[in-house]
Amino acid sequence: MKSPVPDYLDEILRACGDDDGAPADYIPQLAAADPERLAVCVSTVDGHLYASGDADAAYSIQSISKPFVYALALLEHGLDHVLERVGVEPSGEAFDELSLESDSRRPLNPMINAGALTAHALVGEPGDDADARFARIHRLMSDCAGRELDVDEGVCASEMETAYRNLAIANLLRSYDVINQEPLDVVSGYTRQCAVSVTTRDLAMMAATLGSGGRQPMTGKQVLPPEVVRQVLSVMMTCGMYNAAGDWMSTVGFPAKSGVSGGILGVLPGQVGIATFSPRLDAHGNSTRGVRLCTRMSADMGMHIMQAPEPARATVRRDRTLRGPDGSLVRVVSLQGSIQFSGAERVLRIVADGDPVAGFVLDLRRVASTNGVARRMLAELVRRLQLDGTQVALLDPGSFLPLPDDAVVTQPRRLDTLDRYAEHDRV
Numbered sequence: 001m002k003s004p005v006p007d008y009l010d011e012i013l014r015a016c017g018d019d020d021g022a023p024a025d026y027i028p029q030l031a032a033a034d035p036e037r038l039a040v041c042v043s044t045v046d047g048h049l050y051a052s053g054d055a056d057a058a059y060s061i062q063s064i065s066k067p068f069v070y071a072l073a074l075l076e077h078g079l080d081h082v083l084e085r086v087g088v089e090p091s092g093e094a095f096d097e098l099s100l101e102s103d104s105r106r107p108l109n110p111m112i113n114a115g116a117l118t119a120h121a122l123v124g125e126p127g128d129d130a131d132a133r134f135a136r137i138h139r140l141m142s143d144c145a146g147r148e149l150d151v152d153e154g155v156c157a158s159e160m161e162t163a164y165r166n167l168a169i170a171n172l173l174r175s176y177d178v179i180n181q182e183p184l185d186v187v188s189g190y191t192r193q194c195a196v197s198v199t200t201r202d203l204a205m206m207a208a209t210l211g212s213g214g215r216q217p218m219t220g221k222q223v224l225p226p227e228v229v230r231q232v233l234s235v236m237m238t239c240g241m242y243n244a245a246g247d248w249m250s251t252v253g254f255p256a257k258s259g260v261s262g263g264i265l266g267v268l269p270g271q272v273g274i275a276t277f278s279p280r281l282d283a284h285g286n287s288t289r290g291v292r293l294c295t296r297m298s299a300d301m302g303m304h305i306m307q308a309p310e311p312a313r314a315t316v317r318r319d320r321t322l323r324g325p326d327g328s329l330v331r332v333v334s335l336q337g338s339i340q341f342s343g344a345e346r347v348l349r350i351v352a353d354g355d356p357v358a359g360f361v362l363d364l365r366r367v368a369s370t371n372g373v374a375r376r377m378l379a380e381l382v383r384r385l386q387l388d389g390t391q392v393a394l395l396d397p398g399s400f401l402p403l404p405d406d407a408v409v410t411q412p413r414r415l416d417t418l419d420r421y422a423e424h425d426r427v
């Protein structure tokens, strides 16, 4: 069978309509981009990439570098240090606005140029120059893409020729000691970071790396820690689409970042990385057809992260009370699927509401995954049952729970025996 996913991507490219914006022209080389180029890629978090259109056409990453450089600043200095210098509030302003928070003088967020220049300046050791900072940034972006990325020197030089606005912002930052390097040095490193050349395939892989908690799906390398990725995605969600961020949140509803060369990188955490490319931009500097493609994918594929998921299949698969060989009551609670807070809460509730029993078997054989809070809650259930004098047995071949003190850990060969006895000796 041929997968329908590529057909679907071809279909949405055909249906995404005319491009009614205009390519960015404040960077002379970008104005020369072929405005008809169009691509969409989706990468699963296990590394399968679906592509349609001009997915191998290369362009400069521009502002889509910002989340990765913010990630690097967080990785190197920790959240508190970075938060002292760059905020996390949506600005409601254009990306190139000369603005700082009025009391703290921090840039509002790392997705607008003021914050991105500051994040760029945070990278590396205090005495590092633009080349040294760029080398670290290039390493991280290449690791996220899963290949060595090039730099478009033409775009870099072209943007430096007209970088008046970014120089003004960097001078503003320097005047308030938000950065302590020479403004020109910071702008030149930042401009180079924006000139890293990517294809839409690369962007989808970079997105999938964020989507899988920082693990590059192809190389398997843990490029960023999950806590850093969570912070980056949160800021992308609230600030990634500039002054269209609120509109994007309500209509599309997944964290994303756009760039003036026409790319959009989107992330559905735990599921997929998405990338679109089309150079004509709307008034906010977001790709017009890219926004339409993302809106369509979100609607068709249920990608809005605020859409409540279908209620998971019941966590409690079976709940039986049996009479053991010595006549005492044994309760066997069998769980299934992914256990998170609400699933674990339900287990605690039914046990707390039930009658005391001499023995309790917690059967986790059909559990696919547990998160931290679910593990703590279930371990606490075991502990409290033991405190009440109940003998607890765990069927936990996947080792989801820490071994409770004194608990009986039922061996796999005993599972069948237990099941047989469950079938025949119900009470």
Ligand SMILES: NC(=O)CC[C@H](N)C(=O)O
Binding pocket: 061, 062, 063, 064, 095, 096, 113, 159, 166, 191, 194, 258, 259, 260, 261, 285
């Ligand atoms: N929105 C963008 O992609 C802007 C990036 C561009 N290099 C700039 O700093 O102006």
